[in-house]
Amino acid sequence: MQNPRLTPNQIYEFLDLGYLKIQLQHGVLGKDFAARMFERAREAYSRADLESHHQNRIAHIADEGVDSLPEVKQLHSSPEINGALTSLLGHDFYRYRHSFIHRADQFDQSFHKDSPLPWGTKGGIRSHKLEWTMAFYYPQDTTLALGPTEILPGSQYWNVDRLGSGNTYGEDRLGLDFERENVGSSPDLELRDKHLETQRQSLDEYIEPLRLEVNANSLVLVHFDLFHRGTRMTCGGERYMFKFWYTRTSEPEPASEQTSASYQPKDSRRQPIVKEIGSWMNLPISKSRGERGSDTSPDCLQDASEANRLCGGYLKARRQDESLIDEACSGIESTRRSAVYALAARPSLAKKAIPRLLNSDSFLDQQCAMFLIGECCDIGHSMVANAVDMTRNEEADASRAAIIALGKIKRRQQHPISEDSHNQIVESLFEVLKDSNKDGAHRQLVYLSLLSFAADSHNTLELDQVVGIEEAVSAETNKYARSTGVEVLARAARVTLNASP
Structure with missing residues (x-):
């Protein structure tokens, strides 16, 4: 069976919002596949719950403990998954051997991005090019009461300052006090929700959280750098989610056939980025209604909003504005970050900045x-x-x-x-x-x-x-x-x- 590919509009949607839902069909996997995956998750946690040592516990629900399941191998033989991942990461993508089974409980996670590689360190700068993707597989119908994954759609290109934040995690997190003060396990649910709302607004006042309510046997492809979190359960059921990582190993190939696209980013501030990454991926040009920020001010990279800084930076790069080089060398973390991402979109400018940064x-x-x-x-x-x-x-x-x-x-x-x-x-x-x-x-x-x-x-x-x-x-x-x-x-x-x- 041929691997069905995503359409250009679906890929643009993923580049814009950072996620894409796929309802897997029973044809290849079988009608009882979701039920079998659910039982595998339940059994894994039953074994893990008997362990007193953390590492022994994790061994049942992560990495080799997950990969050893025959259903996981069957899942990754699905043409729908392989076709979608090939569309996003190329035909020779690699499934990195970190995987995990998440079980919802009464606690809340803070919004975070998974650690860039190497895992648990800050050694990698997240690329705006589509290098990594995650897959979330849900073996059961997942309702609001079961504690679904919550995401901040479109947040994959936006980040937070690390210096002076006290963040010792490999992940990038919104609201470090949430972890330090164990807010996620507080009996005061209003306190939790207040902290989470503050996290959202600290990133962007316009972004709207989305809880992923899905049917059993659903797969959600998620941009690796999307802010997301686990939410608390409010009922007595069980909710499991299998998480997998994938990475690109080669550059996007030229389009094999003529196609068209008509996708418009939901937030115009992302449009210059989505357009740039779409071009790199050899997607057909999506007709634009015009871009916000075409009259970007010289000091746009000092804006308080990460979204505005990046939008302005990309538009500066498009104009070959060499002020980006000075801003990359400014020593101000937020300014440098936006300038460097913009320079990466224009190699001719980047090559001028590299010697200064090296010295x-x-x-x-x-x-x-x-x-x-x-x-x-x-x-x-x-x-x-x-x-x-x-x-x-x-x-x-x-x-x-x-x-x-x-x-x-x-x-x-x-x-x-x-x-x-x-x-x-x-x-x-x-x-x-x-x-x-x-x-x-x-x-x-x-x-x-x-x-x-x-x-x-x-x-x-x-x-x-x-x-x-x-x-x-x-x-x-x-x-x-x-x-x-x-x-x-x-x-x-x-x-x-x-x-x-």
Whole structure:
């Protein structure tokens, strides 16, 4: 059965609102599939509830404990899921081996974005390009009383300041006091709701929360960077949700056929971003009714609203406004963030900003330089060398950003990178794997970057490099790094076989 693809309008809707509901059909999965998934979730929690040690408990409801379920394998063989993920992330997307079964209870979560990779750290700058997607699978009818997932539609491009916030989480959270003061478990429900409303308004006064009421056997594709949370149950039932992560390993391919689109973003402040990402994904141009902010003021990146700053920044980038370079180097977190995202949309401007950011004494500026190197296409050999050097930086977040950039350099280029650059990148990634001072988070990123080298037949890994990866994987102690390394080896073998005469 052919994998049904999403329409251009559906993809635009996902880029705009950050989620898309899919009602899975019984044809492939079977009529009793949702009931079987529900029982698997219930059984997993029954085993977990018997454990006194946290790690033993988690083992039943996360990662290998979830992946071992035959129904999960069956779910991922569904043409509907594969077609939708291929539409968003490309034909060679990778399911990252973190998964989790959530069970609703009487508590409330705060609004948060899942941690950027590596998991649990702040080493990665979230790209506006569609790199990661989550899937939420619901095996039961999910009503308001059962505590559905709540999202802030369209919030995937907007973020909050991290510096000075006291945030030690890998996630980005709205309202850190919610966690510190255990507000989510307070018996005062009005207090909880007041805090949550404050969180919403702190991000944007116009955004409206949405609780995902869905039928059994529903899948919701969610942009990885969308603010979301678990809500409390108000009845005595059971509500489970399976969560999975997926990532892109190659650039969007040219459109294979002529199509049309007529989607309009629900918030005009997102329109410049959605238009830019749609163009990068080779979607047909959606006819526009005009964009808010076309008369953007010079100081728009100092606006109090994240949405307004980003809208203004993207429009400045479209005009090739070089003031974005100064704003990226301003040292003001919110201004720098908006400017860097805007620069990423215009490589010609970004390449002018990168040297200034690299020469800064601030590792945060250097991290932004690495991000821009990874976002640009057709960078020169000198910038490859800059990224290689940064992998040796003692500041963990800067070196991790460099590793991410090296993987993206491989696949962002419109023409194959030179053999010298290819070998320089691979050798530096191997150096990280051998460095005893680098932690599992670094190695997770190395293997994710190496996926870009095994994703196609251009400049693929040499035999001795594959052997080196195999040796490193066999000694790997970090489960996420190991599972991704195994995928690199599988893809390298597949590419080699396909290239054989």
